[in-house]
Amino acid sequence: MSFVSLALVDDHPIIIEGLTHVLGSQGLFDVVATGCTSRDALSIAQIHRPAVMILDLSKQGSTAATIAEIRLKHPSIKTLVFTAELSVQRAIDAFAAGATGYASKSCSLEELSRAVRIVANGEAYVSPTLAASVNSALRSASVARTAVPAPTLNAREHQIVRLLLDGKTNREIASGLGITERTVKHYMTVLMHKLNVRNRVEAVIAAQNLSRDAAERSVSRASDVRARPPRSVAAPRSGLPDALVQGRFS
Secondary structure, eight states, rough: OOOEEEEESOOOOOHHHHHHHHHTTTTEEEEEEEEEHHHHHHHHHHHHHOOOEEEOOTTTHHHHHHHHHHHHHHHOOOOEEEOOOOOOOHHHHHHHTOOEEEEETTTTTHHHHHHHHHHHHTTOOEEEHHHHHHHHHHHHHHHTTTOOOOOOOOOHHHHHHHHHHEEEEHHHHHHHHTOHHHHHHHHHHHHHHOOOOSSHHHHHHHHHHHHHHHHHHHHHHHHHHHHSSOTTTTTTOOSSTTTOOOOOHH
16 A cells, blocks of 8 residues: 655644644554745745645745645646634635645544545535635636636536536446546546546536526526417427427536
């Protein structure tokens, strides 16, 4: 079994000590370095190149700024913010800076372990206690973007979108569809391009919006058909028959 190399950076030494003990004792992770400051984080990234850095700096803006610099200089390092500050805006700022995950310090050890493994695999993670609020904020932000035509997805992409909405990981999607995880990652890259998003969290939000919009269009069209008065037998007809009304995802 291969270990996930971890670096732990937190400006509360007792958090570092606790994480080193509980994660190091699981037999899944190798804690290669620890630190307490932004400077420590940057030095660790340069020297140790861990797969995942668990990071929390309480000084305003320090966490996002540090993540952005690590992302710029060492894009292969995944960062997981592990914080007691359940601020939606802070989560949004962290993802915008390049974080791969955002977890609450009130989570269980099992959840934290899962979060680290998901992030190490290159997939985004948000604690369930924050997910709804973060998703709502991202959805609101997406409304402000310039409107673009709805992307056209093929059958396989529709399947992957539905599994994304169910919260499945790449490995679970691959297993469910009988394809390789590498193939799923290829489809995810294509989907992110089509949906005009930067990461998995935004991909899920975009997929939710597409699904919701399609359902609303379908309901609206069905209502129009029911409300429309009967045609005269002699009335000219144009376009498709009224019965051929369906949503993009039907």
